[in-house]
Amino acid sequence: MADHQAVEKQTLPPNPEKATLDGRNKYLGFWFFLGGETVLFGSLFGTYLGLRGGVVDGPGPADLFHLDLVFIMTMILLTSSLTSVFAVINMKRGNYKGLLMWMWATVALGIAFLGFEIYEFYEYYHAGLGFTTSAFASSFYTLVGTHGAHVAFGVSWITVLLIRYKSTGLTLTNAPKFYTAVLYWHFIDVVWVFIFTVVYLLGIGG
Amino acid sequence: MSSHEDPSAPLQGAPSKNTERKLKNETRTQLISFLLMIFITSMAFISIGSDAVPNGFAIPFILMLAGVQVVLQLYFFMHMNEKGTGWINVMIWSGLFVAALTVGALMFLIGEVKY
Numbered sequence: 001m002a003d004h005q006a007v008e009k010q011t012l013p014p015n016p017e018k019a020t021l022d023g024r025n026k027y028l029g030f031w032f033f034l035g036g037e038t039v040l041f042g043s044l045f046g047t048y049l050g051l052r053g054g055v056v057d058g059p060g061p062a063d064l065f066h067l068d069l070v071f072i073m074t075m076i077l078l079t080s081s082l083t084s085v086f087a088v089i090n091m092k093r094g095n096y097k098g099l100l101m102w103m104w105a106t107v108a109l110g111i112a113f114l115g116f117e118i119y120e121f122y123e124y125y126h127a128g129l130g131f132t133t134s135a136f137a138s139s140f141y142t143l144v145g146t147h148g149a150h151v152a153f154g155v156s157w158i159t160v161l162l163i164r165y166k167s168t169g170l171t172l173t174n175a176p177k178f179y180t181a182v183l184y185w186h187f188i189d190v191v192w193v194f195i196f197t198v199v200y201l202l203g204i205g206g
Numbered sequence: 207m208s209s210h211e212d213p214s215a216p217l218q219g220a221p222s223k224n225t226e227r228k229l230k231n232e233t234r235t236q237l238i239s240f241l242l243m244i245f246i247t248s249m250a251f252i253s254i255g256s257d258a259v260p261n262g263f264a265i266p267f268i269l270m271l272a273g274v275q276v277v278l279q280l281y282f283f284m285h286m287n288e289k290g291t292g293w294i295n296v297m298i299w300s301g302l303f304v305a306a307l308t309v310g311a312l313m314f315l316i317g318e319v320k321y
Contacts, residue, residue, distance in 0.1 A: 031293070037301070046311065050317035078244065093229060094217060173213045193275050
């Protein structure tokens with residue numbers, strides 16, 4: 001019976017990611033997790049804002065930050081959010097090839113972002129900002145580094161999904177998986193909005 | 207959906223006319239919100255980067271722009287504007303509420319009291 005069902009075709013529901021109880025639970029549980037992540041980043045932002053004046057004799061925000069680099073990174077991450085939106089739209093259309101293609105585009109942009117961030121930290125380190133140089137340095141690296149770690153995790157997560165499901169076609173099992181990965185990706189972008197505003201723009205402007 | 211369906215079977219068939227139309231509208235909405243976000247981000251960078259805007263104005267301005275952009279992300283890109291997202295709204299807004307208290311408390315405790 002089970003073998004017979006495995007080859008039985010299913011018709012595409014309007015929201016394949018929420019068509020099963022499993023999918024709905026993943027969706028709800030994932031938002032619960034994102035609420036917790038918000039608090040995690042809130043505490044890192046609070047610490048950074050409390051400590052950013054403590055530069056001791058190391059370089060400060062205005063000496064280090066370059067608006068052009070941060071602008072490029074912001075645009076890359078914002079575009080990767082759009083590509084993952086297109087992936088979800090293709091998923092709802094039942095266009096699995098489109099879903100995979102846009103998810104790969106998201107991964108590529110995520111890797112580009114990580115590359116810029118590694119370059120950025122490398123430059124800061126050579127400008128004399130080690131992790132223990134000052135309270136500003138530690139809180140900056142912790143906040144932006146935690147975000148970078150989330151990007152790295154998101155990239156690996158989506159890559160694993162793309163490899164695991166490269167030829168299965170869209171199913172009610174993998175639709176919620178792709179959907180939650182996309183939610184995570186958007187959340188990374190939400191956090192970055194606050195990082196570029198609070199850390200970089202305020203670091204240069206105020 | 208009945209409980210007899212096999213979740214690992216490939217999904218076949220095209221979406222209904224209604225879904226197709228909805229998705230078309232959604233694509234347009236998402237593109238517009240993306241362009242808005244690009245515009246908002248550029249405004250924020252310009253207001254800090256150019257000397258024409260005084261910082262006393264630019265700082266509250268960019269914080270407000272960040273708030274607008276996050277709402278765009280949450281409600282359009284993450285679909286929090288759809289029906290049946292009551293609990294999702296509860297979760298993310300309680301998260302944001304606790305995060306705001308945390309940011310305020312830490313800024314005060316470490317930033318003001320310690321220094």
